[in-house]
Amino acid sequence: MSSRRFALAAGAIALAAVATPALAQGAVAAKWQWLTFAVFGVIIGVTMFVTYLAAKRVHSAADFYTAGGGVSGLQNGWAIAGDYLSAASFLGIAGLISIWGYDGFMYSVGWLVAYITVLLVIAEPCRNIGKYTLADILAYRNNPKATRIVGAISVITVSTFYLTAQMVGGGVLVKTLIGIDYEISVVVVGVLMLGYVLFGGMVATTWVQIIKAVLLVTASIVLVIMVWSQYGFFGDFLNNVIADPKIQARVAQILGDGAKNMSPTELGTRFLEPGLLFKAPIDQISLGMALVFGTAGLPHILMRFFTVPTAQAARKSVIWAMAIIGGFYVLTLFLGMGSAMKVGADQIRAIDPGGNMAAPLLAQALGGGADSLLGNFMLAFVAAVAFATIVAVVAGLVLAAASAMAHDLYVGVIREEHVTPQEQVKAARIATVIVGAMAIAIGIAAKGQNVAHLVALAFAVAASANFPCVLLTLYWRRCNTGGIVLGMIVGTITAIALVLVSPNMTYPKALKAAAQKVVDASPAKIEKLTADLAAAPDDAAKAKVQKTLTGAEKDLTAAKGTLDKFKGDETSLVGLEKPWFELRNPGIISIPLGFLSVILGSLLYRDKRADDMWDELYARQNTGILAAKAVAH
């Protein structure tokens, strides 16, 4: 059982790497870092033990990809939540709420509503006719080779975008939280994840996701109860939000001149109203479309429905997932606003401008502050859960990408299904190592890049390519190979191309113009402030001016840095001086285009097989005939 020994070794390496004293300062003070490692060590220990047990049960490709279809509805519901609640939603949404109030909470809604699409039209039919991958569904009645190729490419594209965001975001997050070097944290996440997936396949991945989801929900419930005990439940809580001086100051800061004639209560009330963050409604709607239709096309989520034995279990798992995910987002409202009161937006933004530290700092503050054992234990716990979150999500993504590579491209297209069961498992493991190594390499290569929009892009591609193809092949008789190939290509390319020419990219010319403005204005401004400083009547006034002065000097240095960085650059990655497409989220254009392409491609192409197989597919997706048989072995 050398594979099990390897699993343990991977865990040991990961632990050793985390414990290496190559540490800088993070949110966790150096004095308390051992506590974080202790909590994290326990989590790694438990999950590695699960992997050790799981490794014994992985014999076939079905075991590796789908845990042999032996996951229950309840287990799968928790695993879906663990797969879906990435660090971005766990830490990011709490941060958005703590900094921007109502708009942050509104943002979370789409992430739950997305599961209605999954529940109503995707989960059960996919369970009834699918096997291991998204392309299995496309290949059912269409030309298997052609659809497997386009399906696998799209799956690998979506997973790679998502994976890059997780690896880079995770590396930064762990550095901010614990102070571990970026590269080390990327390697640790990669090695751990490889340990789970390679040896334990879907069984271990499922359990890692379940354990992570349980930890996440437990931590949130504990924190929210502590918040409630201090600030009151619903009505009292919101009254406290309105009356809180930190929140009032934050709203005044956001509104700037607009806040001049507002009373403190009005400022606090404004925090509970829309419009502080989102100024471009069309962009919000476009993002909403990508979420609501894209989740149903995310390969790592779709794959989870092949792990349950029946359509009923698939249904049950979505219901559980919706209860857990929705409940979690409702709790996030209190976590976010709680940390806005307890910690304050200024302090949260000082450590991380995106707000990712809202929940961790709230935990520390609730436990008694930066010098208390309980406070640091709670911070350590949240930090460890964040790390586990990244590992669990990455594991699911790698498994999805590896299955597309091994099952669709290698077994399906190259070997044309002529493979022994042993070869299938071997191919799956080799693909896992390739994707895992790729994830680590991309993570290190993309250090310092802004990857925040890559998650939204992954959803956009899933919504514009995968979703129309899966939906129409399941429900539309006329759909055929021509439509799937055209839809996949047009959907993927449009979504990516629109982002490449959108404001998400870096436009040196505009940046330099703005920086030049700062540089030009700075000398006069600094001179005036220096004069003010000398003329300040008392220490308080002096300190205030000094603060502005330091800020102005900082701005100047930053602006000079920008000018230096883009010296000689005039255009963005694709040669544009300014964005050609004004929206950050391409969904509103690319999703309809994706659907249109599937329809047009299908109408223009003749495909007898797609037509002949329709009755079979339609009968099976609706009734589940033969579905039980598919999991019997």
Next chain:
Amino acid sequence: MADTTQYDWKAIVADQRFHALHRKKMAFLWGLMVFSVVYYFLLPIGAAYFQDLFKIKVFGPVNVGILFALSEFVVAWGIAFYYAYKANAEFDTAAAEIVMDVEKKYGGRK
């Protein structure tokens, strides 16, 4: 993949009961789907274009916007439970009958 050619899928799909199941299910699913999508997009649309409405206080500190955002959760869960109830009670039974017939005809599970 299991050998599926021995089944007469045309006959199964042409069966009156399959037809009835499919018709009922499609109307129900797509009705719910359209409702949920429309209800969801009312939130960002309302927050952007009907801010004055969203700012109206209903009781205490609670305004229309907060209630509406919370209602999104309740509605999503409501749809999920309603669908599960309907599927468990009606669709599953109808589908099970069809599956049983098919299995009887083709020698049951292998």
